[in-house]
């Protein structure tokens with residue numbers, strides 16, 4: 001047996017020697033033919049097969065090369081004697097990789113494979129539309145012939161998937177804006193981006209834990225729901241409407257969503273968009289795994305424009321009679337009421353719901369508003385915004401989260417009596433998490449003072465609300481009384497008016513009769 005291996009090794013050695021000799025002596029055509037022949041003989045004796053994954057495929061970058069590089073960076077042990085270190089654009093993480101002509105073993109489904117990073121100098125520059133790097137880089141994958149099918153079926157898919165995960169984890173999230181209006185940058189992009197570093201997370205977000213849990217679950221289900229959306233024939237997107245008073249955490253919630261799912265954010269400034277087609281182009285240039293945000297939607301666009309349009313009618317729910325068509329044609333800009341901004345509600349609905357909304361996938365739309373009552377029912381109907389989330393004034397569970405965030409107080413750290421007082425009063429105080437955060441930040445170095453000032457602030461607001469509430473009740477009562485007396489007056493007038501009317505009619509008739517008689 002030993003002898004067999006020795007002779008096989010010497011044959012392979014001779015073949016390798018012949019290969020390199022051929023490269024030096026023969027002209028290219030002959031060299032190519034003989035290399036092919038030698039490779040065949042070589043393949044007959046070896047139990048391995050090899051796959052080359054080059055960095056550049058023709059003139060295009062080979063995605064698989066980048067994926068393998070990233071994938072191997074997660075399995076290369078830091079103990080290696082020489083590793084290459086890279087930090088990608090928009091990334092705060094450093095990745096390790098194989099240096100030139102280095103190799104590494106990897107195991108997948110119990111099968112061991114060998115990866116080699118092959119770097120050679122590029123020979124005379126061939127014609128290309130774009131300059132190619134001086135070095136030719138590629139990975140060679142060595143697999144036992146018997147494992148070839150087993151591994152190729154799923155191994156490469158697995159690598160692509162893992163690489164995408166790593167890329168997402170390493171890359172900073174981006175915040176895009178369309179503040180340049182409709183103009184494009186040098187690469188034809190309408191969006192400008194900056195690294196997104198908002199620290200808000202669901203852990204720091206002060207709100208009812210049950211509601212928070214529901215939202216997190218909904219987001220996770222959405223992100224893992226590719227097959228569900230495929231199966232049910234729905235576009236893979238979801239809409240959230242966040243509403244509530246200012247300072248209750250709507251923007252913080254969006255940041256928490258992005259950080260939770262690892263999505264980018266597209267902050268769409270509707271006032272910068274001039275036409276529906278511009279809106280569509282912006283949508284087409286968003287990437288998947290992103291959150292498209294329209295803040296203060298009630299202020300961004302004249303959503304009541306359909307009422308002003310002739311065909312819209314006054315019935316806000318009226319969808320018959322070509323309601324949307326009329327809307328399309330009669331954007332507020334067309335009649336100049338909106339400073340030339342002709343984006344319409346139907347354009348917006350098409351943006352979130354129409355066929356164009358499906359270019360790309362795994363996208364979340366978030367609208368925020370302080371006045372849900374001002375929104376058009378078409379925006380609120382079920383299926384359009386899948387979840388309506390009310391961001392309310394600070395509740396007791398939310399208050400506990402803020403105390404933990406700013407003062408580091410856990411559940412048992414505060415006196416039970418103080419907590420009880422807070423619990424009783426926080427609902428009546430109607431303070432937003434932003435208000436409470438202000439008090440806590442101001443005194444964060446002196447925890448006791450922070451707590452006592454917070455209690456004072458809560459009490460003060462509760463009392464004021466009670467007084468205002470009392471006054472408001474009185475005003476409402478007076479208003480009601482006034483209304484009632486006004487209604488009574490109107491009724492009286494209505495009852496009297498037919499008499500007055502008949503009087504007038506009668507006198508007119510009398511005058512006419514008299515004139516007739518005179519004639």
Ligand SMILES: Nc1ncnc2c1ncn2[C@@H]1O[C@H](COP(=O)(O)OP(=O)(O)OP(=O)(O)O)[C@@H](O)[C@H]1O
Pocket residue numbers: 204205206207244245246247248249250251252253370391432433434435437
């Ligand atoms: N629920 C919350 N949890 C934690 N912090 C909050 C919360 N709500 C508000 N804050 C704090 O208050 C500040 C303002 O909050 P945010 O901008 O999220 O409010 P908003 O609801 O978007 O207000 P607006 O309606 O004015 O846009 C944030 O910087 C954050 O620190």
Ligand SMILES: [Mg+2]
Pocket residue numbers: 250251252295368
């Ligand atoms: Mg906000």
